[in-house]
Amino acid sequence: MQRLAIHINGIVQGVGFRPFVYNLAQHYQLTGWVLNNSQGVEIEAEGDSPTVSRFLEELSFSAPPLAVIEEMTVNLVNLRGDTEFIIRYSREEMQKTAWVSPDVATCSECLGEMTDPADRRYRYGFINCTNCGPRYSIIKDVPYDRAATTMNTFPMCSSCQAEYDNPGNRRFHAQPNACPECGPAFRLLTSEGTPIACDAPRKTRQLIAAGNIVAIKGIGGYHLACDARQEQAVSQLRTRKIREEKPFALMCGSIERIRQICDVSKEEELLLTSSARPIVLLTKKSDSDLAQSVAPGTDVLGMMLPYAPIHWLLLEEQDVWVMTSGNISDEPIVYKDQDAIKLLGRIADYFLVHNREIFQQSDDSVVRITGNKRQILRRSRGFAPQPIKISQEMPSILAVGGEAKNTFCLTRGSFAFMSSHMGDLENMATYEAYLAAIEHYKKLFSIEPTLVAYDWHPEYLASKYALSLPISHLGVQHHHAHIASVLAEHSIDEKVIGVAFDGTGYGCDGTLWGGEFLIADCTEFVRLGHCKYLPLPGGAKAIKEPWRIAAWVLYNLYGQEFAAFDIKLSRNLSPGWELMVQAAAKGINAPLTSSAGRLFDIAAGILGICHTIHYEGQGAIELERAGYKQYGQVLPYDISQASPYILDFMPTFAAMIEAVRKGRSVELLAACFHETIADAVVTMVRKIKEDTGIQKVVLSGGVWQNITILEKVVGILQQDSISVYTNELVPPNDGGLAFGQAAVAGACIRKR
Ligand SMILES: [Zn+2]
Ligand SMILES: [Zn+2]
Ligand SMILES: [Zn+2]
Structure with a gap:
């Protein structure tokens, strides 16, 4: 006989772990108990030694699908001679280390019940079990118990209570x-908020089929939905949402339907059907029946499958709906009922609402597969707040992130807790949500940071907030943070060649960096090369109006x-352009930047592909599409021999302009431009490798969302036997910045 005390840390609460342990103990006829505490799960199990060993083995190998066992400690303790195995109840502890699960898509068993006319939850839009359902979005506090969630206002009926109390039930x-008897319910409202008596999901289907826009309350907030095949509905949604060209995300009723519209690889299918159910970026087939204005100017579509029970009730197999975040322009996603009618009433014709409160909003995550690897563009619902394991112990750090696409990060032990996608902090409502979310995370994960890491940019609101905190501060250079985010993901503890190709970030010399070749580890970096500085005529305006910087290049x-010149750019110059370029030439209102992202704007401007952008990265996206499947050649560029190396693309632009004037194909020139950038990056890396002997290369920054460049560069470097590392767990864009800031701060503290 023996008795073991077992402590398990990880995602073991709210995932059916206790009933699993209970049933396992029953199966092996062990005695003892299992208990959820704030640190995870505690078990004491007693029986004859071989049986206890088998129990222990199965504990780790047959754990419920959503459980993540991060750490398990086992100790022999004195025999107690219990007569049965019981489940004990939560007790508060001083230190909370239990994890909070992300929201989980409806499981197949629940779907089976929901579509069974004989089941008591037939067509019930809130069905869930220990393996699925809302988690992070409804949790107010830990430990995770009903009283600490927004379900606390719904006392269970006797049937539900019986399931809840029965360890053998899958809703234990x-x-x-x-x-339907005791839980939340859906209601359909007019755009003024007047209830309509009807079967809400059925009526919603009819309304969408008739071309209406319906705001639908889901898991992490409201969606705006319409039929993606009806041009009038989709373009109306664009007009009302003030979203001119940015592609809309789509939800399809089945994976087969997605396959009719897009190419889907095995990896992409796994991602689409995973319990996180992100939006997956897929390449559109040429013949689709979608409305033109769903995704103008791009062949890439953001597709997802239903993930909440209500989605399954709404969409039939052949349906394709626009399911875009319920917000206006760049505002944060609407998730509170009192805001919905007020803010979305001008956009939606109807509202499908429910009375289960969303405590924390989260947007849909966006992911894609490139060369069999995962690239996360937005890490939010379904992923956050699941922590990311880091190889070294960290003190409690708050990393505040950047300005656009903001996320923040809190660390404790060897884990980084990344927030869900917050958005652009310049927006007041987003900034307020950001401050509230930081406090919520601190409480949920019991982290009181002793140090705050921030971006050097003096105008970032996150940085100003960081500097206002009465704890230690550590500034982290923007592109160092990007590179460090990859180092921490891959546990690389040595110097690498970091290629940070990005929009703009504050540099050590007060200019805006963004085309950087660094030698870096997590504690420090040296800038061995960068793209040549160019002025941004008109400052931030130049980012929204790529023609400005393109015009400056031509003027130069x-x-x-x-x-x-008889080219599109010259024909479309805005009044006042002479003053603008002359001022820029004198350095007036034209901050200098080495940004690689701006090179794509210049190329898009020169080729007449994009004059003014309506969403971030549009110039680069349309340029990439133009060059898709074309075979370009490398155009001239210069690399200075001085230290640091200066990478100059003016010769590239000159060659492109000459070619455009001769009437050469814009598509071919777009391909040549990509070929040239990739070739230049590879040449720079080879030079730096020769100079330093470093064999590992890290690619991070927003430009690496350009798959054409990424695949070319990775392909060539791998042929050179260089190891290339990219972001797979956090975004390469500024959504991953906080993770890198935390990694730098942690490493600096360790070194002290
Ligand atoms: Zn379920
Ligand atoms: Zn009930
Ligand atoms: Zn950046």
């Missing part, structure tokens, strides 16, 4: 457990004469 302690090469 499923905190959001509910049924040809003087005022270029205005008479």
Whole structure:
């Protein structure tokens, strides 16, 4: 006989772990108990030694699908001679280390019940169990119990309570457990908020089929939905949402339907059907029946499958709906009922609402597969707040992130807790949500940071906030943070060649960096090369209006004469352009930048592909599409021999302009441009490798979302036997910045 005390840390609460342990103990006829505490799960199990060993083995190998066992400690303790195995109840502890599960898509067993006319939850839009349902979005506090969730206002009926109390039931302690008799319900409202008596999901289907826009309350917030095949509905949604060209995300009723519209690889299918159910970026087939205005100017579509029970009730197999975040323009996603009618009433014709409160909003995550690897573009619902394991112990750090696409990160032990996608902090409502989310995370994960890491940019609101905190501060250079995010993901503890190709980030010299070749580890970096500085005529305006910087390039090469060229850019110059380029030439209102992202704007401007952008990265996206499947050649560029190396693409632009003037194909030139950038990156890496002997290369920054460049560079470097590392767990864009800041701060503290 022996008795073991077992402590398990990880995602073991709210995932059916206790009933699993209970049933396993029953199976092996062991005695003892299992208990959820704030640190995870505690077990004491007693029986004859071989049986106890088998129990222990199965504990780790047959754990429920959503459980993540991060750490298990086992100790022999004195025999107690219990007569049965019981489940004990939560007790508060001083240190909370239990994890909070992300929201989980409806499981197949629940779907089976929901579509069974004989089941008591037939067509019930809130069905869930210990393996599925809302988690993070409804949790107010830990430990995770019904009283600490927004389900606390729904007392269970006797049938639900019986399931909840029965360790043999698959809803044992499923905190959001509910049924039509006792749980939340859907209602359909007019755009003024007047209730309409009807079968809400059925009526919603009819309304969408008739071309209406319906705001639908889901898991992490409201969606705006319409039929993606009806041009009038989709373009109306664009007009009302003030979203001119940015592609809309789509939800299909089945994976087969997605396959009719897009190419889907095995990896992409796994991602689409995973319990996180992100939006997956897929390549559109040429013949689709979608409305033109779903995704103008791109062949890439963001597709997802239903993930909440209500989605399954709404969409039939052949349906394709636009399911875009319920917000106006760049505002944060609407998730509170009192805001919905007020903010979305102008956009939606109807509202499908429910009375289960969303405590924390989260947008849909966006992921894609490139070369069999995962690239996360937005890490939010379904992923956050699941922590990311880091190889070294960290003190408690708050990393505040950047300005656009903001996320923040809190660390404790060897884990980084990344927030869900917050958005652009310049927006007041987003900034307020950001401050609230930081406090919520601190409470949920019991982290009181002793140090705050921030970006050097003096105008970032996150940085100003960081500097206002009465704890130690550590500034982290923007591109160092990007590179460090990859180092921490891959546990690389040595110097690498970091290629940070990005929009703009604050540099050590007060200019805006963004085309950087660094030698870096997590504690420090040296800038061995960068793209040549160019002015941003008109400052931030130049980012929204790529024609400005393109015009400056032409002015620089040809003087005022270029205005008479018979090319699209010259024909479309805005009034006042002369003053603008002359001022820029004198350095007036034209901050210098080495940004690689701006090179794509210049190319898009020169080729007449994109004059003014309506969403971030549009120039680069349309340029990439133009060059898709074309075979370009490398155009001239220069690398100075001085230290640091200066990478100059003016010769590239000159060659492109000459070619455009001769009437060469814009598509071919777009391909040549990509070929040239990739070739230049590879050449720079080879030079730096020769100079330093470093064999590992890290690619991070927003430009690496350009798959054409990424695949070319990775392909060539791997042929050179260079190891290439990219972001797979956090975004390469500024959504991953906080993770890198935390990694740098942790490493610096360790070194002290
Ligand atoms: Zn389920
Ligand atoms: Zn019930
Ligand atoms: Zn950046």
